[in-house]
Amino acid sequence: MSIKTDAGQPFNRLLLTGAAGGLGKVLRERLRPFTRILRLSDVAEMAPARDESEEVRPCDLADKQAVYDLVAGVDAIVHFGGVSVERSFEEILGANICGVFHIYEAARRHNVRRVVFASSNHVIGFHKQDQRLDAHSQRRPDGYYGLSKCYGEDMASFYFDRYGIETVSLRIGSSYSEPKNRRMMSTWLSFNDLTQLLERALYTPDVGHTVVYGVSDNRNVWWDNRYAAHLGFKPQDSSELYSQHIESQPMPAADDPSMIYQGGAFVSSGPFND
Numbered sequence: 001m002s003i004k005t006d007a008g009q010p011f012n013r014l015l016l017t018g019a020a021g022g023l024g025k026v027l028r029e030r031l032r033p034f035t036r037i038l039r040l041s042d043v044a045e046m047a048p049a050r051d052e053s054e055e056v057r058p059c060d061l062a063d064k065q066a067v068y069d070l071v072a073g074v075d076a077i078v079h080f081g082g083v084s085v086e087r088s089f090e091e092i093l094g095a096n097i098c099g100v101f102h103i104y105e106a107a108r109r110h111n112v113r114r115v116v117f118a119s120s121n122h123v124i125g126f127h128k129q130d131q132r133l134d135a136h137s138q139r140r141p142d143g144y145y146g147l148s149k150c151y152g153e154d155m156a157s158f159y160f161d162r163y164g165i166e167t168v169s170l171r172i173g174s175s176y177s178e179p180k181n182r183r184m185m186s187t188w189l190s191f192n193d194l195t196q197l198l199e200r201a202l203y204t205p206d207v208g209h210t211v212v213y214g215v216s217d218n219r220n221v222w223w224d225n226r227y228a229a230h231l232g233f234k235p236q237d238s239s240e241l242y243s244q245h246i247e248s249q250p251m252p253a254a255d256d257p258s259m260i261y262q263g264g265a266f267v268s269s270g271p272f273n274d
Contacts, residue, residue: 010034012075013037013038014034014037014039014074014075014076014077014202015041015070015074015076016031016039016041016080017078017080017082017103018079018081018082019040019056020042020044020045021080023080023118024040024081027198030194030198034202035075036053039054040054040055041058043059060095061081061098061100061103062094062095062098062099063102064098064105067102067103068105068110071110073110075114076113076114076116076202077112077115077116078118079100079103079115085145086145086266087144087145088270088272090273092144092145096145096152097148100117100148100152100155104155104156107159108159108163108165113164114167115166116168116170116202117152117156117168117169118170118172119152119170119172120145120149120171120172121171121172121187121213121223121262122143122145123139124141124262125141125142125263125266126261127140128260128262129183132223133213133262134223135210135211135212135228136227142261142263143266146263149171156209160208160209161209166207168231170197170212171211171212171223173188173215174188175191175194175214178241178242179242179246181246181249182252183258184239184246185218185220185239185242185243185246186221187218188215189215190236192237193214193216193237196233196234197214197233204230204232207231212225212228215235216235216237216238217237218240219239
């Protein structure tokens with residue numbers, strides 16, 4: 001049996017999609033206290049189940065029936081699956097657009113009442129870095145990937161309004177072991193803060209569809225979480241710990257997108273099929 005968390009009793013079975021990805025591998029460890037059985041899924045190869053507390057279930061999110069079967073018997077879904085970088089629309093379509101529809105339809109059919117959706121800062125990527133945004137700010141996606149995350153947020157809103165399935169959409173900034181560049185000094189989300197945010201997203205009651213920016217307590221943050229205050233998310237880490245190292249890097253040109261837009265280089269990726 002998993003240990004009890006501060007927020008509530010562990011789930012019986014929690015599904016993590018995207019378990020073979022960079023964050024998926026991190027969350028495979030960090031979600032264990034929240035559930036008796038962690039069901040892990042990805043289209044890519046995953047490490048075998050270590051013991052009876054894990055279930056490894058390969059699944060292509062573009063396959064409707066496979067996703068329906070995957071969701072059977074789970075209590076909540078942490079949906080991190082899909083293409084996680086900017087790609088052509090055709091590459092984004094199957095996993096990120098069809099896939100999120102299949103996840104929500106499976107949740108409806110199997111009466112799963114809570115989803116945590118890995119959205120992205122790239123839904124607002126074309127806003128300038130001197131703007132401060134909240135969850136009600138206009139979405140300005142910076143590419144096909146960002147568009148797919150906008151669609152996922154709208155899917156979450158629709159499935160709550162029509163079917164009562166609650167979702168917390170995490171507009172994740174840059175979640176790595178440490179920030180890698182100047183832009184990430186504002187967007188960095190530590191693994192510890194991500195874990196706390198997931199705990200609050202899974203256990204907070206009556207979230208409806210809540211949008212929250214996933215960002216640590218950095219000095220210069222572009223995002224305001226006033227409309228997600230009910231989650232009680234209080235980040236503890238800060239990118240300032242790495243400021244000396246980052247400031248030693250060469251300064252990008254003034255017209256570099258990473259110095260202008262919140263979405264950084266994503267605003268200039270593609271076109272892909274010319």
